[in-house]
Amino acid sequence: KAGVTQTPRYLIKTRGQQVTLSCSPISGHRSVSWYQQTPGQGLQFLFEYFSETQRNKGNFPGRFSGRQFSNSRSEMNVSTLELGDSALYLCASSLFGTEINEQFFGPGTRLTVL
Amino acid sequence: SQKIEQNSEALNIQEGKTATLTCNYTNYSPAYLQWYRQDPGRGPVFLLLIRENEKEKRKERLKVTFDTTLKQSLFHITASQPADSATYLCALDAGYSSASKIIFGSGTRLSIRP
Numbered sequence: 481k482a483g484v485t486q487t488p489r490y491l492i493k494t495r496g497q498q499v500t501l502s503c504s505p506i507s508g509h510r511s512v513s514w515y516q517q518t519p520g521q522g523l524q525f526l527f528e529y530f531s532e533t534q535r536n537k538g539n540f541p542g543r544f545s546g547r548q549f550s551n552s553r554s555e556m557n558v559s560t561l562e563l564g565d566s567a568l569y570l571c572a573s574s575l576f577g578t579e580i581n582e583q584f585f586g587p588g589t590r591l592t593v594l
Numbered sequence: 595s596q597k598i599e600q601n602s603e604a605l606n607i608q609e610g611k612t613a614t615l616t617c618n619y620t621n622y623s624p625a626y627l628q629w630y631r632q633d634p635g636r637g638p639v640f641l642l643l644i645r646e647n648e649k650e651k652r653k654e655r656l657k658v659t660f661d662t663t664l665k666q667s668l669f670h671i672t673a674s675q676p677a678d679s680a681t682y683l684c685a686l687d688a689g690y691s692s693a694s695k696i697i698f699g700s701g702t703r704l705s706i707r708p
Contacts, residue, residue: 484637513696522700523638523683536695570637581626581687583696585637 482507484573484586492592498559501589505552505573511535512554513583514546517568526569529554558591566593596622598686600699607674607706615669615702617684622697624686627660627667632681632701642669643687674706 485504493499505512514526525538529548546556552573558565568590572583601616617627625646630638644651644660644667651658657670671678681701 515698523698525695525697528695538695572637581696582628582640582643583630583638583685585639587635588637 484571484584486569486571486586486589488589489587490590490592492594493561494594495561495563497561498557499561499591500555500557501569501571501591503554503556503571503573503586505554505571506584509573509575509584510552511574512548512552513572513574514554514556515570515572516540517570517588518566523570526556561593563593566591596620596686596697598622598684598697598699600682600684600702602702603700604703604705607704609674609676609706609708611674613671613674613678613704613706615682615684615704617667617669617699619665619686622665622686622688624688626687627658628685628687628696629656629658629667629669630683630685630698632683638683638698641682671704676706676708679704679706 487502511530513528515523517523527546528536532548543559548554568588570585570588572585574581574583598619607613626643628643629641631641632638642653642658644658655672659668681703683701684699686697
């Protein structure tokens with residue numbers, strides 16, 4: 481079974497631009513979560529989607545948004561980029577509705593904001 | 595507010611010894627506690643999950659304990675090997691029926707020297 485895929489793997493943007501990251505979950509997984517990972521703050525939850533609906537949201541500004549499509553693929557968007565948005569963005573999928581909420585992570589997208 | 599702490603940012607252990615990592619939490623009632631391993635440049639990989647009503651869980655050289663009174667989990671790697679060198683993350687999970695998100699600790703970077 482193919483794992484979680486994320487595109488692109490690396491991205492360089494400048495301040496003020498916007499960016500869209502993509503995540504394809506493991507086949508059959510309907511829940512997709514996004515995380516931001518930085519050396520200083522660790523792994524921080526952004527939001528979770530299930531059946532095209534945002535089920536939960538972390539403490540991030542409105543510049544961070546996401547969506548999920550009917551095939552469970554998900555995108556996240558960051559508008560008006562700031563230097564502090566430079567981070568590794570990780571997507572994780574899980575089999576929602578099972579007792580064990582194991583997260584399967586993708587390799588991440590490394591975003592650098594100049 | 596909910597808080598999860600991993601006691602050491604970095605831990606150096608000699609090969610063959612037992613590595614013990616600590617995860618403490620406050621203001622949270624997890625149904626499960628999960629442990630992940632993360633290698634540089636890659637997404638975290640699920641290792642073990644322990645339920646709130648379980649005291650101990652083992653998997654090969656790994657052992658996890660969970661004390662809900664102390665609000666603490668210990669993660670042990672016995673007969674440690676240089677290949678065990680990685681960052682280990684603990685994560686609190688309120689269960690799939692809850693709208694609460696999974697919260698990750700900042701991780702402990704474990705180095706096993708030959």
